[in-house]
Amino acid sequence: MHRSLSIESGKCTGCLQCEMACSLRFEHKINPSRSRIRVFAFHDTGRFVPYTCTQCAGAWCQAACPVEAIGADDATAARIVNDKLCVGCKICTIACPFGTINYNVDTGKVMKCDLCSGSPACVDACPTQAITFIDAETTGLSRMRSWAGKSQPDVNTPSS
Amino acid sequence: MAWQRKILRVNLTEGSCTSEPVNMAWAADYLGGRGLGSKYLVSEVDPGVDPFSPDNKLIMATGPLTGTPASTGSRYVVITKSPLTGTIACSNSGGFFGAELKFSGWDMIIFEGRAKSPVYLHIENDQATLESADDIWGKSTWETEGWIKKRHQDPQLRIASIGPAGENRVLFACVVNDLHRAAGRSGVGAVMGSKNLKAVAVRGTLGLDTIKDMPRFMDVVGQGKVALAENAVTGKGLPTYGTQVLMNVINEVGALPTRNHRQVQFEHADQVSGEAMHEPRKRDGKPNLIANAACFGCTIACGRISKVDKDHFSVKTKPEFWGASGGLEYESAWALLPNTGVSDLEAGTYVNSLCNYYGMDPISFGVTVSAAMELFEVGAISEANTGGIKLGFGSAEALVAMAELTGKGEGFGRELGMGSKRLCARYGRPELSMSVKGQEFPAYDGRSLQGIGLNYATSNRGACHVRGYTVASEVLGIPVKTDPNATEGKAGLVKAFQDITATWDSTGLCLFTSFAWGMPEVSMQLDAALEGQWPVERLMEIGERIYNMERDFNLRAGLTGKDDTLPDRILHEPATSGPAKGMVNRLGEMLPEYYRLRGWSEDGVPTGETRQRLGL
Structure with missing residues (x-):
């Protein structure tokens, strides 16, 4: 089964444990500024929203890359940057409509979420289950379930 | 390790920023944060110093676990000699500023001297510079954050600042970081103001890679998080109700100081409790509470985000207070409500926001207003002193008016800004100040x-x-x-x-x-x-x-x-x-x-x- 990151922002408290875990996985240090997942605080509405790459099937970053440095991981369907090929031209950062691929000045390459080869560190680190890693074909299941629960049990029952 | 081993020393008189190594022998005996920062203060400052003298210093210090995945590793402290108490002051705050300071490569900042004109400190990793704060002197902490982020075109800056209360040397002025977290007590913000230091803005992208044994650390950190999640207080009470879980509990045991400690139980405690913050309001059907908020790395998330009813008298004409912001926690709720006899949750929420906006400690402010209310009731002060405002216990209007005056440093607010000890002494009733060593009581009756x-x-x-x-x-x-x-x-x-x-x-x-x-x-x-x-x-x-x-x-x-x-x-x-x-x-x-x-x-x-x- 292919899995996707599923983010329920209503559960997020903005603690940034996901950012720490992500940077530890990639950079081997605690450095939220290098995290591939970022949590945004919307102060006026009191919302915290984690956001990262959705691993598009037809990925803009991949299509835009002039040196074919971005490919797909067969096992996870994640779009992966090959650091050996990446020349740091940043075209992909312009092409991505969601802003989830970014340039790293320390390496001269771009960086993005790669789903940690199928075991995302951010999911394990999240204390409120705001980030889960679920069947890519049914990411809407919990929302469907909650709407299903609101439906009227007798809506199709003819009234007598 | 887990320290960065670097101190940033900022001499405001000379306008210099220099790097020096942490005295690791002291770190071995005093750890970090409160202990290590205080060791530096007592070693460098004459205890007899006037707190507002340039010879007093102000230290911002992180602990070794600040900026690590250890749950709640967010804290930093502000240490100085207090103008409120004349004692050593160490005020502790969460939010995101402390961790960011650590990620910029510094464990601690020591401010000394006094700038000739208002400045703020801008830190980007190892680059630290003092910049003019002329354009933001007089502005609130919220406006200051926005202005600095805009000026540097960097929304990711983390900022600690003072508001007008700190500039005006309100003796219980605080340092506010991340809009609504504060190094709250003992007037540390007034010392910052006396140094003409408006704010510290930090961006850290260096990170932290000095944990001694990372696999073992992550293992014990994980065990710690499980213990927090399974505990009734940290896993249930605090996430559900914040520290406000205590309002009804402390009232039940008869330890809830009420009306300047005249009573120990408040008949309207349930209306200003954590439970009440969840209840839909009569006027608009929406609850006061919007969301739970965590500080950096915290898996408890006791922080409250609230919205005041925009038709409430206190904010009706002030759209800048209609958005979500830091909500009431137990200490501020108690000081602003039961202790003043006010049972209006919305008024308390607004006044708490004003305390963040102007940069003052809601505990000392609330207890000082309570003392003023008693002075008013016993006839030691009158409307001639208060500018025509009736200061009786239970008046939400008076509470709101006093917060605005104290924050702006106007009228009777200037006298409230001295704290309850000096206020009560001034009007011949020193026994009405509910304080020890000049600092006002928190929310439990002795x-x-x-x-x-x-x-x-x-x-x-x-x-x-x-x-x-x-x-x-x-x-x-x-x-x-x-x-x-x-x-x-x-x-x-x-x-x-x-x-x-x-x-x-x-x-x-x-x-x-x-x-x-x-x-x-x-x-x-x-x-x-x-x-x-x-x-x-x-x-x-x-x-x-x-x-x-x-x-x-x-x-x-x-x-x-x-x-x-x-x-x-x-x-x-x-x-x-x-x-x-x-x-x-x-x-x-x-x-x-x-x-x-x-x-x-x-x-x-x-x-x-x-x-x-x-x-x-």
């Missing part, structure tokens, strides 16, 4: 909980609950239940809480983890992160060393054992209702034993033997 009264009397920064939170034992039964009315055993209990807290405040962790963790859990995390061995015994000794070092500074600043006392009301006017009805605080039964256990003389001075044992 008549109803004997131990907390002893803690207030002996706290190194004046009345304070987070110097020795015996409420945990006397009310909640953590780690063991003790009889709140008993004085027996309280001297030892207070000493243990005070020493443990001093250590906790030096780690970078939040004290709230101590509801679920003991010293062994802290020891395990420090031991995996730091060079050397960090057993519980060593940590207990560090706490006691810090406590005695602070005491020594205060004694050299001119305080004596005579200052270890409580207001007459707490010692002589019995509690009027509840389980503690008829009780007063029996400080005299506890204080001599406390001194003995501390290894202090009968006058409260650490003996030569005690100093030697602790290496002072």
Whole structure:
């Protein structure tokens, strides 16, 4: 089964444990500024929203890359940057409509979420289950379930 | 390790920023945060210094676990000599500023001298520069954050600043970071203002890679998170209701100071409680509470985000206060509501926001307003003093008006800005100030909980609950239940809480983890992160060393054992209702034993033997 990151922002408290875990996985240090997942605080509405790459099937970053440095991981369907090929031209950062691929000045390459080869560190680190890693074909299941629960049990029952 | 081993020294008089190594021998004896920062202060500042003199210093210090995945590793402290109390001040804050400072490569900033004109410090990793703050002097903390982020085109800056209250030297002005977290108590913001330092803005992209044993650290950190999640207080009570979970509890046990401590129970406590924040409002059908918010790395998330009803009289014409912002936590809710006799949750929420906006401590502000209300009721002041405002207990309108005047430094607000001790003395009724060493009480009555009264009397920064939170034992039964009315055993209990807290405040962790963790859990995390061995015994000794070092500074600043006392009301006017009805605080039964256990003389001075044992 292919899995996707599923983010329920209503559960997020903005603690940034996901950012720490992500940077530890990639950079081997605690450095939220290098995290591939970022949590945004919307102060006026009191919302915290984690956001990262959705691993598009037809990925803009991949299509835009002039040196074919971005490919797909067969096992996870994640779009992966090959650091050996990446020349740091940043075209992909312009092409991505969601802003989830970014340039790293320390390496001269771009960086993005790669789903940690199928075991995302951010999911394990999240204390409120705001980030889960679920069947890519049914990411809407919990929302469907909650709407299903609101439906009227007798809506199709003819009234007598 | 886990330290960055670097201190940023900022001389505001000369306009210089220099780097120096952390004295690691001191770190071994004082850890970080409160302990290590205080060691620097007492080593560099004459205890007799005028707090507003350029010779006073202001230190912002992180702990070794600040900026790590250890749950609640967000804390930083602001240390200076307090203008409110004349004692050493150490105010602790969460949010995101502390971790960002760590990620920029610094453990600590020491500010000395005074800038000729307003400045703010901008830090981007190893680059630190002082910039003109002329354009934001006079602005609120919220406007200051926005202005600095815009000027540097960097929305990711983390900012700690003072508002007009700090600039105007309100004696209980605080330092506000991340819009609604604060190093709140003892007037540290007024010292920052006296130095013409408006703000510190930090961006750190270096990260932290100095954990001694990362696999072991992550393992014990993970165990710690599980313990927090499974604990009734940190896993359920605090996430659901925030610290406001206490309002009804403390009212039930008759320890909720009401109307400037005239009573110990508030008849409208349920209307201003954590539970009430969840209830839909009558006017608009929406609850006061919007969301839970965590500080950096915190898996508890006790923080509240609230919205004031925009049709409420207090904000009707002020759209800048219609958005979500930091909501009431228990201490501010108590000081602003039960202690003033006001039962209007929306007014309390707005005034709490004003405290963040103008940069002042809602505890001391609320207790000072309460004292003014009593002065008004007993006829010591009148409408001639207050600019025509009727200051009786229970008036939400008066509370709101006083907050606006104090924040702006206008009218009677200028007198409130002196704090309750000076205000009550000025009007000939010093006994109406509910304070110790000039700092106002927090939200637990010393008549109803004997131990907390002893803690207030002996706290190194004046009345304070987070110097020795015996409420945990006397009310909640953590780690063991003790009889709140008993004085027996309280001297030892207070000493243990005070020493443990001093250590906790030096780690970078939040004290709230101590509801679920003991010293062994802290020891395990420090031991995996730091060079050397960090057993519980060593940590207990560090706490006691810090406590005695602070005491020594205060004694050299001119305080004596005579200052270890409580207001007459707490010692002589019995509690009027509840389980503690008829009780007063029996400080005299506890204080001599406390001194003995501390290894202090009968006058409260650490003996030569005690100093030697602790290496002072």
